[in-house]
Amino acid sequence: MKILVPVKRVVDYNVKIRVKADGSGVELANIKMSMNPFDEIAVEEALRLREAGTASEVIAVSIGPAKTDETIRTALAMGADRGIWVKTEEAGQGNTVEPLTVAKLLKAIVEAEGPSLVILGKQAIDDDSNQTGQMLAALLGWPQATFASKVVVGDGTLDVTREIDGGLQTLRLDLPAVLTTDLRLNEPRYASLPNIMKAKKKPIEQKNAAELGVDLAPRLEILSTTEPSGRTAGIKVASAAELVGHLKQAGVL
Amino acid sequence: MADILPTLLFAEHDDASLNPVTARALTAALALGAPVHVLVAGENAQAAAQAAARLDGVAEVLLADGPAFAHRLAEPVAALGVALAPAYGALIAPSTAVGKSVMPRIAALIDVMQVSDVIAVVAPDTFDRPIYAGNAIQRVRATDATRVLTIRTAAFAAAGEGNAAPLRTLDLAEPSAHSHFVGEDIAASARPELTAARIIVSGGRALGSAEKFHEIVEPLADALGAAVGASRAAVDAGYAPNDWQVGQTGKVVAPDLYVALGISGAIQHLAGMKDSKVIVAINKDEDAPIFQVADYGLVGDLFEIVPELKAEIAKAKA
Numbered sequence: 001m002k003i004l005v006p007v008k009r010v011v012d013y014n015v016k017i018r019v020k021a022d023g024s025g026v027e028l029a030n031i032k033m034s035m036n037p038f039d040e041i042a043v044e045e046a047l048r049l050r051e052a053g054t055a056s057e058v059i060a061v062s063i064g065p066a067k068t069d070e071t072i073r074t075a076l077a078m079g080a081d082r083g084i085w086v087k088t089e090e091a092g093q094g095n096t097v098e099p100l101t102v103a104k105l106l107k108a109i110v111e112a113e114g115p116s117l118v119i120l121g122k123q124a125i126d127d128d129s130n131q132t133g134q135m136l137a138a139l140l141g142w143p144q145a146t147f148a149s150k151v152v153v154g155d156g157t158l159d160v161t162r163e164i165d166g167g168l169q170t171l172r173l174d175l176p177a178v179l180t181t182d183l184r185l186n187e188p189r190y191a192s193l194p195n196i197m198k199a200k201k202k203p204i205e206q207k208n209a210a211e212l213g214v215d216l217a218p219r220l221e222i223l224s225t226t227e228p229s230g231r232t233a234g235i236k237v238a239s240a241a242e243l244v245g246h247l248k249q250a251g252v253l
Numbered sequence: 254m255a256d257i258l259p260t261l262l263f264a265e266h267d268d269a270s271l272n273p274v275t276a277r278a279l280t281a282a283l284a285l286g287a288p289v290h291v292l293v294a295g296e297n298a299q300a301a302a303q304a305a306a307r308l309d310g311v312a313e314v315l316l317a318d319g320p321a322f323a324h325r326l327a328e329p330v331a332a333l334g335v336a337l338a339p340a341y342g343a344l345i346a347p348s349t350a351v352g353k354s355v356m357p358r359i360a361a362l363i364d365v366m367q368v369s370d371v372i373a374v375v376a377p378d379t380f381d382r383p384i385y386a387g388n389a390i391q392r393v394r395a396t397d398a399t400r401v402l403t404i405r406t407a408a409f410a411a412a413g414e415g416n417a418a419p420l421r422t423l424d425l426a427e428p429s430a431h432s433h434f435v436g437e438d439i440a441a442s443a444r445p446e447l448t449a450a451r452i453i454v455s456g457g458r459a460l461g462s463a464e465k466f467h468e469i470v471e472p473l474a475d476a477l478g479a480a481v482g483a484s485r486a487a488v489d490a491g492y493a494p495n496d497w498q499v500g501q502t503g504k505v506v507a508p509d510l511y512v513a514l515g516i517s518g519a520i521q522h523l524a525g526m527k528d529s530k531v532i533v534a535i536n537k538d539e540d541a542p543i544f545q546v547a548d549y550g551l552v553g554d555l556f557e558i559v560p561e562l563k564a565e566i567a568k569a570k571a
């Protein structure tokens with residue numbers, strides 16, 4: 001079976017972002033970008049399924065402006081077989097394409113490629129939406145398992161253990177299906193130097209939204225982007241007894 | 254306006270009881286200004302539906318009860334939501350594992366862009382939501398005719414109780430064709446639930462083992478009547494179960510008191526707890542970033558300090 005892995009290019013998780021003073025967005029110039037960490041986990045899971053002989057091909061797909069191909073290249077260096085880049089215009093206000101639109105683009109790609117499984121991250125760490133996988137599953141009419149921490153492939157089915165609020169839940173999905181990854185699913189590999197070299201020769205096919213029949217116009221109008229109300233450091237106390245005194249006074253005990 | 258469409262709130266519950274986050278999401282739902290109906294979908298969920306009917310401000314409770322809705326799998330609950338959607342101006346759920354799984358599915362099927370993790374209702378179509386782990390707040394106006402929202406419940410106070418809303422039973426069960434429940438591993442705990450707790454004690458990587466986490470963090474939590482949380486590092490290392498993770502990609506909490514033990518204060522952790530009323534940090538590194546958000550910091554070895562703290566609390570409560 002083929003596996004499609006959508007990967008998003010986001011501000012690296014180690015970067016502390018800054019809000020632009022005029023409220024127009026987040027400062028993105030000269031900032032380190034990386035693959036969304038949950039998507040690294042998705043790529044890793046797909047590669048493991050290929051290495052186990054369950055999957056035949058792993059296709060990385062990304063939607064985004066110039067340089068998004070770097071992120072696809074990272075997936076190829078990890079071991080994905082080929083890439084698809086839906087190139088979008090430089091997004092204004094530092095916006096990325098909305099999850100609903102991403103889901104529609106991915107649906108068009110799924111229909112063209114015919115994968116049995118799509119593995120996405122549970123959430124992109126820039127917009128923190130946590131929507132795209134569920135939306136894609138809905139549009140395709142496929143079953144979904146979000147927040148996966150364990151995946152076992154059966155005969156035309158998939159047993160997925162999910163991290164839910166009270167603990168863990170296991171679902172059996174009929175294939176084709178959509179999965180979204182949680183942190184405990186696996187530990188993604190680093191790309192080795194030879195694999196980085198090899199990845200340079202792997203194909204990345206370029207597409208655009210119009211040829212996929214999808215309108216990129218956003219549905220949410222961003223009115224402003226502001227700094228959250230900050231918190232200031234309090235005081236250091238010297239002992240447990242002093243701490244308890246303060247907590248009593250603050251009325252929280 | 255006489256013909257304003259009501260709001261449908263998806264209750265978070267386990268059939269037997271209503272999760273307290275529902276009352277918080279109700280406050281957000283009421284802020285939209287339309288009558289609020291609460292949907293309880295489950296199996297043998299009469300008790301949860303009755304609890305929903307007691308919440309102040311609820312105009313009607315809809316009960317969809319049957320095996321199709323057992324465990325609230327995304328496909329059948331989303332199908333139900335889509336069937337009900339035409340009668341509503343807004344569909345709302347708390348940002349729980351169920352809400353996050355179901356609502357985007359509905360949104361896509363009715364061609365609406367969802368607003369995730371709303372922290373403020375500015376106007377019926379305008380909402381604030383955190384992005385970049387809460388390091389920026391985006392104000393968005395939803396332009397679709399129907400609004401689909403998930404609510405960050407830590408940002409809203411709970412609605413009161415004392416109502417007796419009418420209960421209507423729905424007959425719309427359609428079993429999920431392609432996903433099947435296999436099993437669940439849900440730990441029962443006598444402690445308060447993380448997202449509803451007034452006090453939370455969280456442990457980090459510094460605990461070093463599941464045994465130490467159990468020996469050090471949990472007794473302090475019990476002395477305080479607190480829920481227990483953890484950092485990602487503690488969960489990844491197996492010191493604490495996954496559902497205790499607090500942070501950008503775990504649970505978001507805002508208790509009266511949050512005690513961080515041996516947690517460095519990475520942005521991803523702060524995203525889940527920095528709106529707590531009072532924050533206490535115990536860490537042996539005086540430069541740990543957690544101290545930048547802590548009201549009270551104690552620099553030192555948690556293995557020495559926590560037992561002392563527990564004793565002091567016992568004294569103070571005696």
Ligand SMILES: Cc1cc2nc3c(=O)[nH]c(=O)nc-3n(C[C@H](O)[C@H](O)[C@H](O)COP(=O)(O)OP(=O)(O)OC[C@H]3O[C@@H](n4cnc5c(N)ncnc54)[C@H](O)[C@@H]3O)c2cc1C
Pocket residue numbers: 013037038125456457458459483484485486487498499500501502503504514515516517518519520521522525535536537538541553554555556
């Ligand atoms: C995509 C992504 C999502 C993430 N989501 C989350 C999330 O939701 N929640 C989350 O918490 N993290 C999350 N993280 C991880 C986050 O970046 C940090 O790695 C994590 O929070 C660190 O956990 P920690 O503070 O327990 O460990 P560390 O950073 O290792 O800190 C341990 C601290 O303990 C102190 N210490 C050590 N020994 C003692 C002692 N004896 N007494 C007192 N203090 C001691 C040290 O000084 C140090 O400050 C995420 C990361 C990524 C990439």
Ligand SMILES: Nc1ncnc2c1ncn2[C@@H]1O[C@H](COP(=O)(O)O)[C@@H](O)[C@H]1O
Pocket residue numbers: 006007008009036038039042061062063064096097099102119120121122123124125127128129130131132133
């Ligand atoms: N622009 C994009 N290109 C490729 N994949 C994406 C894109 N946006 C979102 N995704 C996928 O959808 C997941 C969830 O994103 P979100 O719904 O935005 O939180 C990500 O982890 C990716 O797997």
